[in-house]
Amino acid sequence: MANLRTAMDAAFWDLNISTTQSLDGVARSIPGEPIPLDGSRASRALRIQQLALLRNGFPLGIIPTWSPTPHKELGSFALNSMFKVCTQNWWLGVIGQFRPKKLISSLKAELSAVDEWELPVFKDVARHFLDKSLYSIGLCSQLALTASTSLVLSSEKHGERKGRKHRAMLFHKLPSHDITFEAAWPELFIDSKGKYWEVPESVSLDCLSLVSDSGLRYRFGLHKNSGVPKTVNSSIAEAPLALLPGFCAKAAFSYEKSKDLWRQKETKEDLIVETPAGKFFRPSYDVRLKEPHAAISGIIGAACASWFCGGKSTLSADSSEAGDDLNYKSRSPFSVDLFASGCYTFQHGKFRKYFRDLTRIDARLDVPSASALLKQFSNIFMSSNRNPMDLASSPRLNFIFQQQVVGPIVGRLDSRWLLADSTTGRAGPRLEDVIFSLNYSLRLLHSGKVVAWYSPKRKEGMIELRLFEF
Secondary structure (H helix, E strand, O other), X not given: OOOOOHHHHOOOOOOEEEOOOOOOOEEEXXXXXXXXOHHHEOOOOOHHHHHHHHHHHOHHHOEEEEOOOOOHHHOOEEEEEEEXXXXXXXXXXXXXXXXXXXXXXXXXXXXXXXXXXXXXXXHXXXXXXXXXXXXXXXXXXXXXXXXXXXXXXXXXXXXXXOOEEEEEEEEEEOOOEEEEEEEEEOEEEEOOOOOEEEEOEEEEEEEEEOOOOOOEEEEEEEEEEEOOOEEEOOOOOOOOHHHXXXXXXXXXXXXXXXXXXXXXXXXXXXXXEEEOOEEEEOOOOOHHHOOOEEEEXXXXXXXXXXXXXXXXXXXXXXXXXXXXXXXXXXXXXXXXXXXXXXXXXXXXOOOOOOOOOOEEEEEEEEEOOXXXXXXXXXXXXXXXXXXXXXXXXXXXXXXXXXXXXXXXXXXXXXXXXXXXXXXXXXXXXXXXXXXXXXXXXXXXXXXXXEEEEEEOOOOEEEEEEXXXXX
């Protein structure tokens, strides 16, 4: 079913969203923004680990991506590859990216003007290959400190951008909890409009409980932003409140429950296929998609946050760099709210045959803020002096449609709909975001797949390896 736990994870600063704007392949979701699409969540595997496996299926180990840049001459098409060395408890990898459009255009213009092939001509051609804006490079290393603790360090530099990006992550597993410490300089965030923000320094410490048999789950964390956030490839002036400088302590808990309306259990006859040549073992392409069923599920929880930075914060650094006064906007020092999500899932087919053996629909209703919902209901009965509608906290419907194309290949459509928008006067739902993807399920990994996705809103696309996800 659709990932219900996103409702709680989206309230924190470490929800990873897939992106082509960084070599590590992730940007952070912004707390307080609409809950991201399930199809946009980044893989649990590090990007360099994905490339290490994906390169085996591509010519010369080169993986293409579609990554827009403000420098139009560079183009959006990019090629990625990697090199990795490892020992028993340590590895080091190098990721490289190359944008060929500018090089091809420059060489074409250079060679078309050549009358005689002399030494200066070859020097000019070589100079185009040495243009640093064509290349990006990243280093990533992981060290297993103990059997339950690991340290990840990474750094990357984009040739067309100023500065470097550094990240440090420390993971520690307890019997029933995961503890994560992360720091980045700068950290990349993405808002619900598909716009990117860079926070000069972002540090977070989180403790997350594993889901118990009762369905209870909780997490708490500390987060600190330093420096004024800046837009990336955009001219937006007002920064989201959650990215402004300050120190925040946040805690949340949730209760999750699901119930099958009906389910066709897997049998031995499903696993063994008899043919004239004999009997063959035929498991499902994905163990999480092996049983046709219909189910309903839900999650409800509460979150509280406390900011230690005063009641007002700056919104943008653009004006400060120009020598003007900074703008200010109030941010509540303490907040408490309820959230909830409900989902209906229907699956036809067992995802074993080559054709017409999987059709799946997930419809999830997200209510990120109970107080905002109550305020909207109260506005309906107040004909005058209505409060402005908080679109970020409004209920939304996430719809996921999956259809088998052939064999292990599945087409998928993720969409998010705003149910009501009084600010525009439109009646009925409005489409906010959509992601198209093709998934190639890897039967040997039980629930792993290669995903090629494209986001029309962000004009981005990439190929990922995802494990135990829908």
